[in-house]
Amino acid sequence: MAAPSSIQSRVIYLEDGWGEIKGKAIDELEKLLNTGFEKKTTKLFGPRQYVDIYTTCYNMCTQRSPYNWSEHLYQRHGEVISAYLTGTVVPALRNKHGEFLLKELVRRWSNHKIMNDWMMKFFMYLDRYYVKHHNLPTLSEAGLKHFKTLVYDVVKGNAVRAMLDVINSEREGAVIDRPLLGACVDLFESMGMGTLEAYTADFEEAMLDNTREYYARKSQQWVEGDSTPDYLIKAEAALDCERARVGHYLNAATEPKLLRVCDREMLEKHQTELLEKEGSGCRVLLANDKSEDLSRMFRLFSRIPQGLQPMANIVREHITAAGNDVIVRREERIEGGEKDSNQDPTVVKELLALHDKYMAVVTEQFGGNSLLQKALKDAFVEFVNRDVGKFKNADLMSNFCDRILKTGGERLSEGEVEEYLGKVVQLFSYLTDKDLFAEMYRQQLAKRLLNQRSASDDAERLMIGKLKLKCGSQFTSKMEGMMNDLAIGVDHAAEFETHYKGRAPELGLKSDFNVQVLTTGYWPSYKPLDVALPADMQKCMQVFKDYYDQKHNKRRLAWMHSLGNVSVKATYPKGKTYDLQVTTLQACALMVFSTETEMLPLDAVTQRLNVPEEVCKRILHSLSCGKFKVLSREGEGATIKNTDKFGFNLKFTCPMRKIRIPMASLEESHNPKRVEEDRTIAIEAAIVRIMKARKALGHQQLVAEVLSQLSFFRPNPKVIKRRIEALIEREYLERDPDTPNTYRYLA
Template structure:
């Protein structure tokens, strides 16, 4: 009775407990139910407790009657026997009957195995709690899985993997398959990894990737004869289908790998063929504004590493060629005899429209991607800096601004003016010689402001603000100063007007005081003014000197304007003219006749100034002065008198005069560039103290963002700074410079 630990419990022998209780009442019944020989529920609570108790008792009897080890062993043998005698033959029998039948059988057998494993674990729970834990053995569930893997899975996986691949390919071809069946079998592969995806990856995924590659390699050959858009529609559908396939019945970790294989086969291997396909490639899609196809192309090739680079290059080359077409059309117009002017709105509008269109394409079709933005920028840098004729694109662009900002130019609403200015500033950002544009723009702005021909002060400020955003305060400070002069001057003119009313003068006279540094430099001939004009000037000078004693006044008659009352016959006209024209008209007053030489002496002006002056009055649209002999050119032998037969339908007449100053003072621009280069050199050397020539050169070029100087010019400025002892050459190396404080 020692083995009973002092109680009356009967010892259960191993074979008796196994055969009569466990096998007969549990295992045989379980196998019968799984084989479909029996019906009804598997085990009720009473039956289960009875079997569990038998197992418990056999495991808790004292040695040598503790059957834990033997029961653990027989648990494994039971599963192995059932798998090898029932399950494996049934599966082998189905291998030749088609993929679906085999997979259905495997699904059924796997579900049965899970049921068997569950119940055996419940019966032998005590083994798991103590014997397995104490001896560090696989748990009963794990042991059951291992047994299935060794005896069934390893034997049948080659056939089942092929069956799954077959069903997947059928689905790819449009057939309907049992997705839930495939999903169940895939879960079996996952379970066989014992907590990892090793079995799934090795036994199912890797072969699937290989078969997927083979499948799409064939598809690629079938599709490649299609147009690029048609090919890409099929490619996108295929990728969407593969993504859905993973979602339906494969493990999520497979998605990236499968899609990569598909991308490599149907996109990467034929990218350049598709992009360059005649009539349907990227260039053709751009040419024909195929937005939807371009977006698809961008989406698909964006999936590849560096897949967008060739597309961006095609875009750049395409835009460049479109820009060259516009430039060539301008060249053809000039070659055919059209007069070359600094005003070519048709050309500027064409470039603006091209930029607006492809800015939209980059934003809408290519998602604003930086590669395409760079392609657009590089294309327009090339286009905008390619000049045709004697006028640079910088001058044409500035003149276009002048056209829409001055009265009598383009008839546009405020909104349209702002939109056009925005587009011009976008083109301006691509100019390499921004300082050249600034100089031209400043001259034209000055002309608009001084002749009071600016349509809107707000529009002028808006344009300057846009340029300031692009280039900073330094770039626009003079322009802002010009506007500020006019704003301040309005108050001064009002104050002086009150002063003038206290003096007996016959003229309505006002003066605009300008700050020399802000405004362009103008030729100002010392013309002999009328006595009334001189008197008014003296009054203003006295008044101004009292208010601003430290300021020096200088008069610029070439920029003044006047309104002259002219009576021809019985009809009077208001002539809107420049100050110089007004003085000349006054000299011809009362019907006087004067030769060119007499007039030059009387007015105290040189020949090169008097010629354009008299040309405007006697050879233009409104010939208020009669020239003898009649011709369209002023000669020093001509004589002049008032044109008594002059008449016009308009009472108020504006008589323009050619500017005495050239449109662009390149000398001033060059001087400013010299200063900017030297300032950059000194700034860099002051910070770095010592620098090698090539490094200094590259840093200077990087800092100068208003223009791109020739490296030889930079070298020349370095030499000048060495002469002036700002820098010195290193004694050890002539290619190295030292900063001299």
């Protein structure tokens, strides 16, 4: 508003000017407020009327002293507001209670804002100069302070109680006047003069205490009368209502405090009782696959501090019990007389199904929460490493992989094979003896590859890739080397075939043959047998040796006859012929009997084959005691004895023309001694690495760091101590002379 343009010609005395302002503006304003008016359409003062009042005030404030009435007008501004509040507003509120008090308070607060606004406009010139010059509260601030002191402080206690009663009635399902509560909250916010101090201290704290009492009472009723799922449904609905309540009429800053009170009263105080409630607790929900109830339980208990830990403990215990049941059932079958075998896919399939089930629960119902994932992992680590019988679970898993990867095993599609392999690798990740699994898997991979029993090279590489992703390239380097050997071997075989093709008669060869050259470092170690080969086989070996020596003059060939395969054509009386698919050792034994018409004792066969007696027994057992008895045997029982005799079975018949005769492996499924040697090397390497970096370290710290670095197995601390002693003897380390429990690295 600009200053009036006309020049004041006379002095305005205080009472004269005030009388004019009061009569034209203040009395009229109070009358309108008392009688009521339509706020949206009624204009209290027109422009001309307002300008006249403002001009009077302006002139009274710009007169020279002693006729400058700024101070008096500022004082009377406050007196007018105070008088109206004490004389009109407070009496109107004094005898009202409950919702009637709130409605009257809101009406009077709304009127006061109108009055305060017009009074500020009438005396605006005071704000511009007098208030600023004397550092006083602005007219608007002064008006609010008068309302706070004279009205708000008098009625706030009753108003808060009335508001809480209305809120509680809404909690019980009643329909309330939400805009009314919103207006009350606006009043409390305004009384903070730009802060939420009044709202927080006068209303929010009381409201939170009331909420605490309400839900303490309600939750006790629910927990005594409802099942855990029903209780959680009610708790979640209550939380949604409280959250909506903030949106409808409370300040947004109240939401986290309000929900924290609800969480504490409904969830935190009753958590143990709810989780362990008989007949409906967490264990029962898990056992009965109540996915929706489990999701709700996770959502609610994730709201409270450390709320998921007790739940995770129950989940871990439940999964552990389910996994132990699988292991116990295997133990009971063995004790009941079932053969203890590493070919037991039932256990692995049950463990995979268990993992699928609870991984889905953790992922879908528990949102993949890290604490619940750890509970799942801890449970599986516990029972996957619980071995029963003479075969470890690592052996069962490796043999399960062998079944699905070799021909004649499980009949699965490519997609099913890939799915199973992924699941087995996940189960494998819980093993502490990962190196033991690797040794067994490598042995079986070698058999599949060398015996041409692998169903798919792609599946083999897929499995190796999954293991590599889980454990690193060091874990799978030898397996990859084996696959590469065979890939390169195809080219070698083609080159050799080109070399001797067409020269077989010249070289005196009567048989077709090929040789697979393997790299010693990649493949399992096999015990060489100096078996007496038939002349034709020896000639084939010599031809290849001459070729290979000429091509690689610095490499040495070591022949592993126990790994070879031979196709032997057997002709029987009446012209019956069969193609016998046998090992090299079986073929040599058959050649021994091909020219003999009499039965030969065991020692004679052993001498002619030039193999150990135990090996000879296995060969003869496969040919005379298996499904296809191509040799006849004189002897009793299922076990070969030294007194048994053997001969060619001329009465042998079979509906199939091509027959594969299996033979028991001469090698163990894994070499325990080799595994222990590898572990010793790994432990010592870890100790040296750590000490080289740290220079000096205490015993306990060194053991702890070694355990943290060894990811493929978990050795006993006593074993680590023995390796430390061995390194001290070999002068890699020494004991600190001043602190015996501390080691120092010797460069």
